[in-house]
Amino acid sequence: xxxxxxxxxxxxxxxxxxxxxxxxxxxxxxxxxxxxxxxxxxxxxxxxxxxxxxxxxxxxxxxxxxxxxxxxxxxxxxxxxxxxxxxxxxxxxxxxxxxxxxxxxxxxx
Amino acid sequence: xxxxxxxxxxxxxxxxxxxxxxxxxxxxxxxxxxxxxxxxxxxxxxxxxxxxxxxxxxxxxxxxxxxxxxxxxxxxxxxxxxxxxxxxxxxxxxxxxxxxxxxxxxxxxxxxx
Numbered sequence: 001x002x003x004x005x006x007x008x009x010x011x012x013x014x015x016x017x018x019x020x021x022x023x024x025x026x027x028x029x030x031x032x033x034x035x036x037x038x039x040x041x042x043x044x045x046x047x048x049x050x051x052x053x054x055x056x057x058x059x060x061x062x063x064x065x066x067x068x069x070x071x072x073x074x075x076x077x078x079x080x081x082x083x084x085x086x087x088x089x090x091x092x093x094x095x096x097x098x099x100x101x102x103x104x105x106x107x108x109x
Numbered sequence: 110x111x112x113x114x115x116x117x118x119x120x121x122x123x124x125x126x127x128x129x130x131x132x133x134x135x136x137x138x139x140x141x142x143x144x145x146x147x148x149x150x151x152x153x154x155x156x157x158x159x160x161x162x163x164x165x166x167x168x169x170x171x172x173x174x175x176x177x178x179x180x181x182x183x184x185x186x187x188x189x190x191x192x193x194x195x196x197x198x199x200x201x202x203x204x205x206x207x208x209x210x211x212x213x214x215x216x217x218x219x220x221x222x
Contacts, residue, residue, distance in 0.1 A: 004151065032209045043199055043213040044152070087151070091209045095140055095159055096167070099151035 001026050006088050006100035013078050013107055020074040021103045023088030032091040033064055035073050037084045038102065044087055047073075078107045111136045113214035115200050120219045122187065122194060130185045130217045132200030139204060141183035142211060145169065146197040158183055187219060195221050 006023040013019045025033075033050035048055065050062040050071050061074040071090075075082055088100035113134040122128045134141065140159050144152040154167030158177040172191025177183050183202075187194045197218050201211040 002151075008149070034210065041197075041218075043216050046210060046212070049210065095157060095203075095209070096154060097209060097211060099144075099153075101149060101151045 002100075003027060003092070003098040004088055004090050004100040006103045008101060008103060010104040010106050013105070015078055015080060015107055015109055017078050017107075018074065018076050019078055019105055020072060021086070021105075022070045022072045023100050023103070024068075024070045025088075025090045025098070026069070027090065027092065027098070028066075028069060030090045030092070033062075033071050034089040034097075035060075035062055035071075036087040036089055036099075038087055039084050044099075047086070075105070078105075080107050080109060083107045113200060113202055113212060115198075115214035115217050117217060118215070120217055121222050122219060123222050125189045127186055127188050128219070130187070130198055130200075130219070132183045132185065132214055133181055134183075134200075134202045134214075135181060136202055136204070136212065137180070138202035138212075139180070140202060141177065142201040142203075143167075143173070143175065143183070143185045144199045144201065146199060146216075152199065155185065194219055 035047040036044040037047045038044040048057050054063045059076045063072045085102040085104045087102045090098050116131045142157040143155040156175040158164035174186045199216045200214040203211045
């Protein structure tokens with residue numbers, strides 16, 4: 001079983017729509033969780049950390065479900081610029097992270 | 110501006126050749142990492158270094174070597190023993206004060222001729 005699993009998508013949505021997707025992780029001892037955004041042929045960039053109580057950053061909302069070991073990301077009012085691959089990242093220990101293969105989102109005009 | 114730089118952006122390797130990828134950071138981060146990204150796969154850790162003059166193997170270290178002689182620099186050598194080196198190589202760094210958040214350089218694409 002992979003340490004972090006994501007639905008690869010693609011999720012094709014119109015501008016203004018809401019899109020949501022999850023990732024699951026296998027290590028119940030994981031303590032830190034992140035969503036990174038990666039544009040085509042570019043480096044990953046931190047989108048947001050995910051906290052136990054859930055957190056919001058503008059149009060983006062992240063949730064953590066420790067009991068079921070999954071993390072979700074919801075994007076409201078999608079913009080064309082939100083088109084990217086979203087990487088789910090979970091820590092293995094203090095210095096090592098596990099990366100999902102990514103979920104591709106395409107927002108169309 | 111603080112950040113992480115990688116060079117070159119593209120690198121071509123001939124069979125049997127060793128090549129070295131550069132990674133420099135001016136963020137004053139203690140820890141640095143090298144990852145490899147292949148299409149449709151998550152990033153895989155090659156090597157990491159928590160402090161100067163110390164480094165550990167990651168999940169796919171075979172065929173690679175690193176050094177950490179300076180805090181700012183963490184070069185990666187892809188040796189001829191790495192039989193499938195074509196990939197996107199990403200360097201990252203992190204600071205204990207920021208938890209495990211890692212920040213990435215722009216990457217180097219390595220292609221085999």
